[in-house]
Amino acid sequence: MHAELILDARNATGESPVWHPREQALYWVDIPARRLHRWRLADGASQSWEADEMIACIARREDGRGGGWIAGMQSGVFQLQPGDDGRLQSTRLAPVEHAVPAMRFNDGRCDRQGRFWAGTMLLDMAAGARVGALYRFDGESGPLTARLGDFIVPNGLAFSPDGTRMYLSDSHPEVQAIWAFDYDTDSGIPYNRRLFVDMREFPGRPDGAAVDEDGCYWICGNDAGLVHRFTPDGRLDRSLAVPVKKPAMCAFGGPGLATLFVTSIRPAGDLSDQPLAGGLFALSPGVKGLEEPVFRG
Known part of the structure; x- marks a missing residue:
């Protein structure tokens, strides 16, 4: 299956792609660049806005409640509104008291009921400190x-189509596990944690994820240039290749939610073997996704 380059974005850490159905556009972030990006399907035009601190994950707000975005950043959860001046108007809605200094949010999204979930990590990922929390x-x-x-790099957050199962991974090389939880949709409480996939048995570390309409779990295999699809019983169904080593997160969008968009990371150093690192790609996986829930808090 051929991966199409949508935008040679050269993102340092392209993350959290979210399809906006009304705009027919894909939004995503570049974490260290502190930028929110948008790519429009109709004309292929791209635009970006800069924030005051790193943006790690986003979710749409209901249009009837002002629109814009909810975001997990460095110092808490923020409301963001793109401005005409290329800046993001930001309002912190809830601060976070990190376990230690030099932490930020990482992966996050809304559950099917519109609650925003996000995990935190130490900026120095190599330290392997289990100070991350959800x-x-x-x-x-x-x-x-x-x-x-007790996480190092919480990642891969996703919910089953009916919202009764939550997925979560830790992408650090020392862990490389994906867990499944039962999820109480009324209270918003995950329980009955169990190992879903041991990613040490498959190529790539588990990064960002999405769930399709069949309830299968798609997760980026970071360092392997692959996006894996696992069935609800944890069986590897297929792996699709992208022309970069570090796909970061995937999201369904486009007409009929039949396109799988993939953001990626552009590491420092020699990139002669992956000149498109940091780009935005599109795959046609043969299955459709689900519309991403909006924040309703």
Whole structure:
């Protein structure tokens, strides 16, 4: 299956792609560049906006509640509104009290009921410190409360089509595991954690993920240039290649949600063997995705 280059974005860390159905556009972030990007399907035009601190993950807000975005950043959860001046107007909705200094949010998204979930990590990933935690933001004021902990790099957050199963991974080389949880849709509480996939048995570290309409779990195999599809019982169904080593996160979008968009990372150093690193790609996986929930807090 051929991966199409949509935009040679050269993102340092392209993450959190989200399809905006009304605009027929894909939004995503470049974490260290502190930028929110948009690519429009109609004309292929791209645009970006800069924030005051690193943006790690985003979710759309309901248009009837002002629109814009909810974002996990460095110091908490923010409301973001793209401005005409190329800047993101930001309002911090809930601060986070990190376990140690020099941390930020990483992967995150809304559950099917519109609650925003996001995990934190130490900026120095190589340190392997288990100081990361998973937080839920429902719209309440005050500091966020950690719901799960003991992670190095929490990643791969996703929910089954009916919302009763939550997926979460840790992409650090020492862990490389994907877990499944039962999820109480009324209370927003995950429980019954168990190993879903041991990614040490497959190429690539588990990075960002998406779920398709069949309930299968797609996850980027970072360092392997692959996007894997696992069935709900944890069986590898297929692996699709992208022309870069570090695909970061995938999201369904486009007409009928039949396109799988993939963001990627552009590492420092010699890139002669992967000149498109940091680009945005599109795959035609043969299955359709689900519309991403909007924040309703």
